[in-house]
Structures are given as C-alpha cells and as structure tokens.
Amino acid sequence: MFRLFDILTLVFERLWQHRILVFWTLLGLSTATTLALSLTLYVDAVYSNLLDDQLGDPPYAFRFRYLGAWEGNISPADVSSASASIRQEFAQSFGLPVLREAQYIGIGFWGIRSAEDNLNIGNYSIGTLEGADTQIQIVAGEWPAESTSANEIPVLISEELFYTTGLEVGDTLTATRSGGKTVTLKIAAMWRAANTNDTSWMLPPKFFNEVLLVQPNDLDTMIEGNDTPIEEVDWYVLFDGTGLRTSDVQALLSNIINGERNVNATLPGIRLDISPKSGLESFNEEVNELRQQLVIVVLPVGGLILYFVTMLSGMLVGRQQHEDVILSSRGMSRRALLRLHALMWLILAGAALGIGMFAAPSVVELVGRTTSFLRFDNPTPDLSIQFTQQAVLLGAATGLIAASSGLLIAWRTTRQSITSFKQSQARAGKAWWQRMYL
Secondary structure, eight states, X not given: OXXXXXXXXXXXXXXXXXXXXXXXXXXXXXXXXXXXXXXXXXXXXXXXXXXXXXXXXXXXXEEEEEEHHXXXXXXXXXXXXXXXXXXXXXXXXXXXXXXXXXXXXXXXXXXXXXXXXXXXXXXXXXXXXXXXXXXXXXXXXXXXXXXXXXXXXXXXXXXXXXHXXXXXXXOEEEEEOTTSOEEEEEEEEEEEESOTTOTTOSSOGGGGGGEEEOOHHHHHHHTTTOSSOBOEEEEEEEEOOTTOOGGGHXXXXXXXXXXXXXXXXXXXXXXXXXXXXXXXXXXXXXHHHHHHHHHHHHHHHHHHHHXXXXXXXXXXXXXXXXXXXXXXXXXXXXXXXXHHHHHHHHHHHHHHHHHHXXXXXXXXXXXXXXXXXXBXXXXXXXXXXXXXXXXXXXXXXXXXXXXXXXXXXXXXXXXXXXXXXXXXXXXXXOOHHHHTTO
C-alpha cells in the first residue's frame, strides 16, 4: 500500500515539474477524447429520436404463427411447449418489458346448425382468444359466461355475425366437425371491437367475425379424444421500447435472431410473420452510414490532433529522460521505469476521459443547434444525450491510443544508460527542419 503511494507521489512530482508541457499534452488528449465521444453521442442522440418512426405501429410487436394447413395439425402439448418458449425464453431474453401478450388457438371449421329447427347456418371456425379483453367491447350478454347446462358450451360471437346470420344471444347451436363429435353451443354474448383503428390487434378484428370464441376449458372439452386437433395458433407479444437507444439496436437484433431460432426448435414450422427485424436492420444501416461519413469528416482533424499529441509526448518524455538515466544509474530497472511512464500516461488518459465526458455533451448540443457556419439557431428540440457503454469505451480507447505514443517513445529512451545519454547529448544533430534548409 505504502509502496503504491510512493510510486504515485513520484509520478505526480514528475508531472508537476513539467506542468506546462503536461497541460498542453493533456489538452491534446482531452481534445481527441472529446472528439471521439462527441461523434458517438451525436449519432446515438440523433437517431434515438428517430428510432420509433423507422418501425411499424406498434413498433415492438411480434407475432408467431403456426398454420396446420401448411405444416399439419398439432397437439395441445405442442402448443404448451411453444407458449412456454415464447413467453419465458423469448420474452425474457429480449431485454424489454412486456406490455401485452395475446394468444389465439383455432381448432378448424365446424358445421354450425340451429338446434331448434336444424337450419344450416354455415361453416365457422371455433377457437379461444386470450389477452384481448381490453380490445373487445361486449354489446350483449355477459362474457366470460358460466355454462347453465353440462351439455351446452357458451360461445361469444361478433356483432357482424348477428347482422349476416341473424344469430343472437340465447340461441342454441349444434357444431359438428368432419369425422368428429357433435357438441351443443349456446350464444352467451356478442362483441365488437372497442377501437376499430387499434393497430395492436394480433389479427385484424374482421378475422374474428367468422370465429365462434369459447373459453379455454371448454375448448379442451371439445377436442377430447383427438390427438392433433389444433389447426392454427397465434402468439402476440408487445414490448415497451421506451428509452431504447441507437446503441441497443444491434443487441436487439441478435436477441430476435436467437429467440426466433429457439422457438422454431421448440415447434418446427412456426413463423415469425410480424416483427421489427427488417425495420431495425434498415435503421442500423442508416446509422452505420452516418457514422462512417462523420468519421471521414473528422479523420483529418483527428490526425492533426494525434500529431500534436505525439510531438508534445516526445517533448515531455525528452524532458524526463535525464531523470530516467539518473534513476537507472542508481539501480532502478528499465521495467520499473516503464511502469512509471505507463502509470503517468494512464493518469493523463484517465484525466482526458473525464474532461471529455464533461465537455462532450456541450459539443453535441452545439452541433445539434448548428444550421450553417457559425449559426446556431436550429429550432428543433434539444437532443437527448445519454452516455452509453459503447461511447465510453470508444473515448477511453482513443485516449489510450493517443497516450501510447508517449509510452512508445519512453520505451525507446529508457534503453539508454547515463553514459550513452551524455554521449548522445554531446553529438546532438540539427533539427529535421534545419537539415532540410528551412
């Protein structure tokens, strides 16, 4: 502990002895770090405001769909395993809070007849819908309803079906499936869409106009004795993307790909037919293009800054070379000298990162308000600036790369002994600009 304190004391003493050079070196390192941070933060802030606009409505909705007409009917056990995979593995690994989940299970078309006069009403699909209670408005009857008879299954029909067939609450029906048993249904309630313009329906509301909805327990009763009765299953998951940043998009895409692969392994043939994947990929391409353009613009400036830092680093290390050879002559190893230099440049790079993190938000806001040369009257709202792991790592890497020039020079100069140092000082040549007759 005391040894580390002594080393730090020595490092700060060496820095203080050359404080003017240290100041200008730190200024160059801070400029490089601020430039790297500002570039990343600007791209993240600008495109984070545009992220939701690049996606559909709602932006973070996913629908998995299995159709027996394409892949063959499945069993209730298959549905349970796929539901567990989607609701647990996929939803949890996605990394965003879930706003709503919905599920529709369809058991195909049944022949529907009136129980009173055996009038053929037509073929209608029967299924169960969960998670859409807030999107449905009951206009007649009560739902969910309790069965008044052990032989009658309560069903929910759409208001549109009332207009097209004349069916109403209280009617008794018989439903027969080809090759299956006959069940008795009783219309318990009638529904309509609470908001016809709601885009968060898992399927368009008109899809359910031709569906007789039953409760999950009653659906199990209807499919007893059939190993693979389920013809269609739809899973809908809506996530809350509030606070999602541009830097999170790549990880989000990876989660979508991995989640889709895991779900497909659980139930082969399932399809992810609604997702923001394509929109996120296009968005990511735009972000990368802007980042590349900005890098090209700042490269000349960055090169000048790096040259400035390298020149100052050489001057600073050169000033310390006399101290280095004295310490070496008194028994300090070259490795210990390099550790001193490494610690010194690490301190300077850390200080530059701190200064850059303080200054970068102001630079980003200034760039965001810029409309032309020296005009800062952009009327758009202020950018939402948030430090991300990617930005901080890039800023730290830039500071370390710039500081490494001084460490490289120190690695060369610490090889000299006090004798070779005095000899080199005695025969010191002209500067390069003098040798070129400038």
